Amino acid sequence: MISVKNLKKSFGINEVLKDINCEIKRNEVVCVIGPSGSGKSTFLRCLNKLEEITGGHINIEEIEISDRKVNINRIRQNIGMVFQSFNLFPHLTVIDNITLAPIMLKKINKKQAEEIAYDLLKKVGLIEKVNVYPDKLSGGQKQRVAIARSLAMQPSIMLFDEPTSALDPEMVGEVLNVMKGLANEGMTMVVVTHEMGFAREVSNRVIFMENGYIVEEGEPSQIFTAPQNERTKRFLEKVL
Amino acid sequence: MNFWELFKVSLPALLEGAQMTVRIITVGIVVALIIGLVIGVINVGNNKVLKAFARVYIGLVRGTPLLVQVFFIYFGLPTVLDFRLSAVTAGTIAIAINASAYMAEIIRAGILSIDNGQMEASRSLGLSYFQSMRKVILPQAIKRMVPPLVNQSIISLKDTSILSAIGIIELTSSGQIIIASTFKAFEVWIMVGFIYLIVIEILTLATSWLERRWTV
Numbered sequence: 001m002i003s004v005k006n007l008k009k010s011f012g013i014n015e016v017l018k019d020i021n022c023e024i025k026r027n028e029v030v031c032v033i034g035p036s037g038s039g040k041s042t043f044l045r046c047l048n049k050l051e052e053i054t055g056g057h058i059n060i061e062e063i064e065i066s067d068r069k070v071n072i073n074r075i076r077q078n079i080g081m082v083f084q085s086f087n088l089f090p091h092l093t094v095i096d097n098i099t100l101a102p103i104m105l106k107k108i109n110k111k112q113a114e115e116i117a118y119d120l121l122k123k124v125g126l127i128e129k130v131n132v133y134p135d136k137l138s139g140g141q142k143q144r145v146a147i148a149r150s151l152a153m154q155p156s157i158m159l160f161d162e163p164t165s166a167l168d169p170e171m172v173g174e175v176l177n178v179m180k181g182l183a184n185e186g187m188t189m190v191v192v193t194h195e196m197g198f199a200r201e202v203s204n205r206v207i208f209m210e211n212g213y214i215v216e217e218g219e220p221s222q223i224f225t226a227p228q229n230e231r232t233k234r235f236l237e238k239v240l
Numbered sequence: 241m242n243f244w245e246l247f248k249v250s251l252p253a254l255l256e257g258a259q260m261t262v263r264i265i266t267v268g269i270v271v272a273l274i275i276g277l278v279i280g281v282i283n284v285g286n287n288k289v290l291k292a293f294a295r296v297y298i299g300l301v302r303g304t305p306l307l308v309q310v311f312f313i314y315f316g317l318p319t320v321l322d323f324r325l326s327a328v329t330a331g332t333i334a335i336a337i338n339a340s341a342y343m344a345e346i347i348r349a350g351i352l353s354i355d356n357g358q359m360e361a362s363r364s365l366g367l368s369y370f371q372s373m374r375k376v377i378l379p380q381a382i383k384r385m386v387p388p389l390v391n392q393s394i395i396s397l398k399d400t401s402i403l404s405a406i407g408i409i410e411l412t413s414s415g416q417i418i419i420a421s422t423f424k425a426f427e428v429w430i431m432v433g434f435i436y437l438i439v440i441e442i443l444t445l446a447t448s449w450l451e452r453r454w455t456v
Binding site: 048050073074076077079080081083085087088089090091100101104105146149150153 | 355357358360361362363364365366367368371375376379380
């Protein structure tokens, strides 16, 4: 579903991604772990072209996204993204946050979009917050609304960029639970995370990145109990 | 003639001048906002050619005095181009262009003050750059732009007094005309100043009312 070949990304002279190769299959949940500065977030942001890639290829559902002729807006509709800092639209209520993109892009009317939004809000457990503005929500609630907002476009891939890193500890669980539910429904997910418990329990595959390379990848049971690479071992010793 | 008699005699002419001032500044601000929005949005965008044009435009307008701009448009342009502008049209254009450069910078700063994550979130949903600007960035940025835009509008309103130099009978020059026949400089300038003050006070009250409604 997602195929990455020889991906390179530089910011000026700083080469952040050096040579990334990986395949992500439909319905797979892939967690990307690694020390800060390893390029995990940049890698994720390249997948929906929030970062313009410097070299290599990214192929999503048979479409080469680095191709200049590709309509990136159309592709992004199919790829949801959840950010560390939520990025809800503060001037819109919860329901308007969720329905903005579907109404503008999916050629459906307000009522249809709101029905979809209600279903999603039920799913993330926030139906009572329909008409509330984001500044009245807790961090965990904001992130759940952000997930609902992404899902409203009915994407087939969801990207999560450290979705729980900005949350108070007691709110991490509610967001991870929503993500777990999504994984169980078969959503294809790429999750950059520091939540090793989540990576171990929910993901099908773990990718360990360091210094712009994928150093090791494998099933979570293997990565967490018998890492092959020295650097993976050292990293896991520190975080587990 | 005491102050009140003078006031009663002068008021119709002064109000006529004030009306001209308000007409020029109203059209001027509307046009300035439109130009300012276009230049401001260009300036936060990625098109290098348009951006260079925008920088030159702002540089030229901010780097020259308003009076020179007024003279250039009213006396200068018609000598090389084959048309003639009325003084009011030329004056309004000059005020609009002058204000637009400052407003463009206010609008640029307003847009830049919105966290980049907003644009990223909107783009990641599939909205185009301009859809994101219109639906996500500008609605937030405009609230922050209002106070400095009102400030600029007040400055521009007072700048219209310069247009007396090309014979437009706006508020300031109607004052001059009355003084020429009555020799009451002290009283008439107080009246003129007071009318400017009232117009600006009304503008300020209207916008702060608007701001209060928006923040609810």
